[in-house]
Amino acid sequence: xxxSFIQDQVLGMKWLNALIGSLLASFxxxxxSRIGGSIQFFIYDVLKITVLLCVLIFLxxxxxxxxxxxxxxRILRQFHGIxxxxxxxxxxxxxxxxxxxxxxxxxxxTSAGLPLGVTFSFLxxxxxxxxxxxxxxxxxxxxxxxxxxxxxxxxIAVSGGTLIEHLNMENDLEDFVxxxxxxxxxxxxxxxxxxxxVFARDQxxxxxxxxxxxxxxxxxxxxxxxxxIPESIVERVLGSGNPFGVVLAALIGIPxxxxxxxxxxxxxxxxxxxxxxxxxxxxxxxxxTLSLPSxxxxxxxxxxxxxxxxxxxxxxxIIIVGYFFNFIQPCIM
Numbered sequence: 315x316x317x318s319f320i321q322d323q324v325l326g327m328k329w330l331n332a333l334i335g336s337l338l339a340s341f342x343x344x345x346x347s348r349i350g351g352s353i354q355f356f357i358y359d360v361l362k363i364t365v366l367l368c369v370l371i372f373l374x375x376x377x378x379x380x381x382x383x384x385x386x387x388r389i390l391r392q393f394h395g396i397x398x399x400x401x402x403x404x405x406x407x408x409x410x411x412x413x414x415x416x417x418x419x420x421x422x423x424t425s426a427g428l429p430l431g432v433t434f435s436f437l438x439x440x441x442x443x444x445x446x447x448x449x450x451x452x453x454x455x456x457x458x459x460x461x462x463x464x465x466x467x468x469x470i471a472v473s474g475g476t477l478i479e480h481l482n483m484e485n486d487l488e489d490f491v492x493x494x495x496x497x498x499x500x501x502x503x504x505x506x507x508x509x510x511x512v513f514a515r516d517q518x519x520x521x522x523x524x525x526x527x528x529x530x531x532x533x534x535x536x537x538x539x540x541x542x543i544p545e546s547i548v549e550r551v552l553g554s555g556n557p558f559g560v561v562l563a564a565l566i567g568i569p570x571x572x573x574x575x576x577x578x579x580x581x582x583x584x585x586x587x588x589x590x591x592x593x594x595x596x597x598x599x600x601x602x603t604l605s606l607p608s609x610x611x612x613x614x615x616x617x618x619x620x621x622x623x624x625x626x627x628x629x630x631x632i633i634i635v636g637y638f639f640n641f642i643q644p645c646i647m
Contacts, residue, residue, distance in 0.1 A: 325366070325453035331358045351541040359533040359579045366450055367525065368518050374445050375517035379510040390428055396476055402432040403471035406439030407464075421615050424487065431479025437612075438628060439471035441602045454582050455591075458646040463595060466638070470599075470631035477627055478620075486620035528576035536579035540586060549588035559593040560636035564629060567600030577601045591643040596636030603628050 322328050334357050335345040343350040393401050419440075423433045443464050451460035505513070539548070552559045567577075581594035604625060613621055 325449065327358075327362045327365070327453075330362060334358050334361075348541045352537040355537040355540050355583075356533055359536065359582075360529060362453070363450070363529055363533070363579070364522075364526070366453065367529070368522060370445065370449055371518045371521050372514045375514040376510055377445075378517075379505055379513045390423075390432055396472065398429060398432045399435040399472045399475040399479070400468075402428075402435040402475060403439040403443075403468050406436045406471065407444050407468075420612075424615065429479060430484055430487070431475040431477075433475075434478045434624065435471045435475030437624075438474050438603060439468060441605075441608070442599055443467035443471065450578055454578060455585075456647065459591065462639070462642070462646060466635045467599065470628065470635065474624070474627040474631060478623060481623065483620045483623065486617040488615050488617065525576070529579075532576035533579040536583035539580065539583035543587065545587045548584060552584060552589035552593045554590060554640075559590060560596045560633055560640065563593045563597040564600045564632050564636065567597045568604045568606070568625075568629070590640045591647060592636035592639030592641075595639050596632050599632045599635065600629070603632070 331354070334354050338345055338350055338354055343353060345351055345354045389405070390398055390401055420433055420437045423436065424430070448460050448464050451463055455463075549555065552563065556562070577598045581598050584594045584597070585591065609621065609625070612624070616624070
């Protein structure tokens, strides 16, 4: 009962949804109508995601202040093989929320001489799986779905990095990256507690400014899906009647750009309309991991063969995970 209260009222903020519905009704808007329901969905999701976003970014950024690139590099050098890939994927969980934010750190790790597979494990997990996504997914889809999503996201990151490592594609880095792989350590000054608090505050402000437009867009799309698109259409295209729904969702998500906070409202609305769980999670993974802007940035440091390998591995992993979630959906929801 306690955990149910935390999930529904603290993380899910259902009290806020009820409050917004009552306020709209007092102004003469029926929350049960299409217009009233769209407005309620939009206000509720924007406020809920914004509050969770700011709180989570502050906490995660405070943790992140203990893991600057120099310290992360030293940690990774203590491990080898698949253990190093696991640590690289786990470090990705305490980094920024979108793929474009992870590219500069990936470049720094690669230039510093870390194994290629480890850096790609980091690059895959950083936008796909983070502590923020775990809490936000719990607030909407429940604990079992959130934990399964994070675990399988880490599996994709570790497997993808390990495969890239075994393909021996070091020569597919651009020349300027390979020439700078000196591995030199750069000491960073030790931060005080106040420095860490200021860093976390600044991260909240900068990330909020970057992410908030995508929250508005994502919630707006979700409101339209939730209240204006008939369930029959969603079920026919993305439901159990279409065996290629997972593939379609992944391919649609790849050219888009958003982070976990912008895609969850869309996934929430699709799921409520009858889309299968694996379909909506495949869409989320594709958008956050393989966004077009991040691929353009990544192309500046890797050659087409390595870029194509990265895209192929991630796409296949996302599709496999999507079908797996479709299969286990009756057991976890």
